[in-house]
Amino acid sequence: MRLGVNAALVHDRIVEGDVAVEGGLIEGVGLSPAGRTGLAVPGFIDVQINGFDGVDFTTADADDYTRVAGCLASTGVTTFQPTLITLPVPDYFGALGRLRSTSITNARILGMHLEGPFLSPVRSGAHDPRNTLSPDPKLTRRFLDAGPVTYMTIAPELPGALDLIEMLVAEGVTVALGHTDADAPTANAAFDRGARSVTHIFGAQRPWRHRDPGISGAALVRDDVFITAIVDGVHLAPEAVKLAANAAGVRFVLITDAISAAGRPDGRYLLGDRTVILDHGACRLENGTLAGSVLTMDQAVRNMIDLGFDPLRAVAAATSAPAELVRRPDLGSLEPGTAADVCVLDDSYQVIRTIVGGIESFAL
Template sequence: MIAIKGGLLLTPSDQFDPGLLVTRGGNIEYAGPFCTDRIPRGVRVVEAAGRMIVPGFIDLHVHGAGGTLFSAARDRGDVREAELAALSTGTTAFLATVGSIGLSSKSDYIRALELLSGEVGSGDGSRARLLGIHLEGPNLSGTRPGVSKAWPKEGFGDPLCDMRDLLRAARGTVRMAVVAPELSEAERLIRFLSGAGVIVSVGHTDASYETGLEALAWGATHATHTFNAMRPFHHRDPGIVAATLLSPNVTNEIIGDGVHLHPAAARLVPQIKPPGKVVLVSDGVGLETAETGSRVMLGGVELRVLRDRVTLLDGTLAGGRLPLNMIVRNMVELSGLSLKSAIELATVNPARELGLENTGMLAPGNRADVTVLEPDFTVFLTCCGGVVHFSDARREG
């Protein structure tokens, strides 16, 4: 049991400063205005004055953490290290996203999915929760591959059979899969995946507006890092970007780090979409703690780590550097979103997208997934299912 007192606390309907949050077991017992009577006797009290008490972040699109790429994890120990590292950025739950870096054949994918699926749902609060797998491929456009280039061909044949094999290897843990709608097999794939309960995301695509609308009619409901690795929006050729932004049922991911999108483009998306239909994602490749200026080999690819980005040696963006706490900061400080709105894009919205009950909001009875941020948005502590992790032991109080 723990009481976090004195900071700015965001609840679904209000904000309180000073606020108070009390946990019991793995759940929230109280979240509201500070009141001494609400602190149970003998409970451990953490001082959060001057800080922000918000729900734990939920990252639907992240490839790794703490130096580990999920697709290149050798064993469960590697996956768990990444889950632990995610907590230090305020992320308490995520989808392990598997792209093509580090994997060179279908059998590599099968092995990665078997390993990751064994970790889904195993969290006990000691690490961030792995909620499921996000397949960023293999059915992507050859003209909008992003850093992935093309997925490897070895072992892959009929797209539908391959997808069945991948889902089987993941034993029901694939929650989201990306399909480029202009591919000849796209309709069958999208219908099959959505029928299997997988959220279908359009992405890495050169689709027109019309093809984009068709994909939504077939069952796609999500858009992968909107604007990035998509046919660019043009006023006479608005492309799939417009199809997804104008469809109220589609949830749009944005990498609001100030690098992948101009801050104004990042601001545009929540302004167009209905509330609840935008999620911030990091697209992180696990290099959030790597030294700025360093070169790193990741899954056989050499990357350059800059202050706010990770690139191939030719300058192509290679996934994200900034984790969600820093992306939330940039949405507030660069894009001009309110703190409440920016936090919702990284907490309650992704929780709703996955249909998670009792997660993503600081309210009594909900899971005690909480992040306490410093005024500069670095993480002071993370509470995962009621288990407290200080990002710096010296500040424990």
């Protein structure tokens, strides 16, 4: 099947010509004759999203996942990783069990991101600090047995955290550091043990200082650590985005951290067991603490472009970078033989078509 596009983003260059898909895979790029319009890019990947359109993944069932995937398709997302904040322990098992029994066709679900409960109570952010726990290998094993845990955020300064990181890495789980008061030496020890990324850079973590750079300083100067960021114009000042993106280079990963309020009007919504107020684009607890976002991935890409980044660089932060972070070489690329997950953009970088596994999931 030809897509009818006039160009495609392949690695870091534009290839003129059409794209063909067959059997759920990219069959060819740069084909003649080219289509009339549209730039094909890899489908967007969101490794941190808590919910969308009234759905919170803490309580989501298969129908909810299908509905969310349909909403995300309109934003170019073909792969996402549902995320659970710090919750009462029984809530994790229910959510993991429901995800394990869920099968959808209009998006790929990487597995579950547990953003808790092994986080610092002094850097809990919007999470309820009463739900935070010290790292517990036996409880972690129960989580892994309950459902598809693919990613976990941990505070490395907690007792037993470094050993737990090694355990998770051995199980194939991507480990991120976040909601942490760790200093730079502790962060580096965790990265040396296999932690691979930082969760929402600069947010809910020890602040950077010139003699105490903390986790952000440690991560930004390493070439083996990915930096995830919420580029919504609320969580980070433009200078902070530029600092992180310029330092991280190809390791810079866009996330939405969207909650159930995304796609909905102002009002009160749930984030796990927390009530969040959406008001004029910002999600906050009643005490004013930021609590996720209503950002979409296509808007995050456009926000990077508006900050002066090359459009191809912005697209890479939503495609090839997250694919490399989660070690999925079959995703985030339009090389022949990779998954036929495609987002087609117009000249304004608006999404006009989304394809998952060679099957159209959205079109204007």
